[in-house]
Amino acid sequence: MPSVISAPILAHREVAPRHFVLTLHAPPIAASAQPGQFVQVRGVDWVDPLLPRPFSVMRAHRDKGDIEILYRVVGKGTALMTRWQPGGNAQVFGPLGKPFQLFPYGARVLIGGGVGIPPLLMLAEQCGRRPEAMRAATVVLQGARTADQLLCVEDFQRTGVTLELATDDGSTGHHGLVTDLLKPHISRLQARYGTVEVFTCGPMAMMRAVAETCRDGGVGCQVCLEAPMPCGFGVCMGCVVKVRGAWEIGQGSRRIKGWTMERHYKRVCHDGPVFDANEVVWDE
Ligand SMILES: Cc1cc2nc3c(=O)[nH]c(=O)nc-3n(C[C@H](O)[C@H](O)[C@H](O)COP(=O)(O)OP(=O)(O)OC[C@H]3O[C@@H](n4cnc5c(N)ncnc54)[C@H](O)[C@@H]3O)c2cc1C
Ligand code: FES
Incomplete structure (x- = not known):
């Protein structure tokens, strides 16, 4: 409450x-x-x-x-x-709002940039406190324009999970977009752990690219969205995002989800800010 x-x-x-x-x-x-x-x-x-x-x-x-x-x-x-x-x-x-849903099995990639980093640090610290197997199966990818815009790097290092950095100007880590790093990590983790779940928060263009990579790779992806929020508790409709209709059967690792052609709106503050990336209509 x-x-x-x-x-x-x-x-x-x-x-x-x-x-x-x-x-x-x-x-x-x-x-x-x-x-x-x-x-x-x-x-x-x-x-x-x-x-x-x-x-x-x-x-x-x-x-x-x-x-x-x-x-x-x-x-x-x-x-x-x-x-x-x-x-x-x-x-x-x-x-x-609704939090990220962390599954106790498989591997996970946390990918973000800018002020999308705070919720990912909280999630990484939660993974770091879990048994060694979960720590080892967690990768954080952070991107920024330049090295001085990377956030909380030492805090991520302290969690014990794997951290990789990317900068647009090459001043630290991979020279290029953080999304360049995603596909190789997904393939490696899928081969080793079977299931991979991706968690992302940051600029819309980055989250959209992450969502597309995950959709193409058949990997689950949770996105933490931003929207203007006049009230924050679901009454003003000032924060809506367009989503697809959904159906779901089963539970946990046996859960199967699908999407329909129907479109409607959900409130980022009350129904999110965390959504299944496939639920979000990115291109309308
Ligand atoms: C669920 C949620 C979680 C958020 N978490 C964080 C967080 O952890 N850290 C954080 O710094 N911000 C976060 N934000 C964004 C933050 O709420 C806004 O940056 C803040 O409301 C801006 O208030 P302001 O009065 O300074 O700017 P305003 O005066 O309201 O806006 C000034 C200008 O900045 C633009 N602007 C507003 N928000 C942003 C933005 N996010 N990025 C770039 N330009 C913007 C506006 O379009 C406007 O042109 C989050 C937003 C949401 C919805
Ligand atoms: S901010 Fe008012 S409904 Fe979401």
């Missing part, structure tokens, strides 16, 4: 140019937040902008009751947030 909290700000630091990590004391949210879920955040005295801004939960420290979000400064709300100091308070509502 989501909670609305006036959360004490515990820490606030710049981790890359125009990117900040904010730590908030929010015990009810920390107690239940899962990778892929998000919180709505606003200043306690905000008038303009009035509405909260959505951010993925990057970490939930259940023992301390703290959560961390990582945000990029893009407009009015995030610019105001940069002024927040430890000792102050922020209004937080969450956790909201």
Whole structure:
């Protein structure tokens, strides 16, 4: 059940140019937040902008009751947030939305870039805490334009899962798009583990390319979408995305899913932000 909290700000630091990590004391949210879920955040005295801004939960420290979000400064709300100091308070509502679904079998690839990285770090840390077999069967692929725009690299390294980087200018890792790395990893993991599930979050063009690669390779793919979110809890219809009709039989590894020609809309905040990539209509 989501909670609305006036959360004490515990820490606030710049981790890359125009990117900040904010730590908030929010015990009810920390107690239940899962990778892929998000919180709505606003200043306690905000008038303009009035509405909260959505951010993925990057970490939930259940023992301390703290959560961390990582945000990029893009407009009015995030610019105001940069002024927040430890000792102050922020209004937080969450956790909201449906999380990633992590299967205990097979292998997984987490692929993302930009501010799609926070939910993937939470997921990678969850995989890193699981038994060795799950850690070994998890690969993270992160892309950015340049090396200084890569995020949380040391945090990913600490999880113990395999991390590969790509930069457009070749300043670190693979010289090119992060999606170039996906197909070889899928083939290798499929040969070794049988089943592979891909989790992606980041720029739309990247997620669409990931979705196409997974569809062509017959691999499951969960996408964490972004949309403008006036309310965040399903009442305003301001965040809808076009999706296909779906049918499903069976459960777990024996689940079979298919798609129809029917088109309708779903709310990213309430039905997502995590969707099956095949459900999303990417090209209309
Ligand atoms: C479920 C969900 C999770 C999200 N998680 C994160 C996260 O973990 N970290 C994070 O930094 N952001 C995240 N976002 C995006 C974040 O909500 C927006 O960047 C934020 O609302 C912008 O608020 P603002 O007031 O600063 O910008 P606004 O004043 O609302 O917008 C200023 C300008 O920036 C553009 N803009 C808005 N959002 C973005 C964007 N994401 N990228 C580039 N340009 C944009 C607008 O079109 C506008 O032109 C998430 C969004 C959703 C829906
Ligand atoms: S933001 Fe209002 S319905 Fe999704």
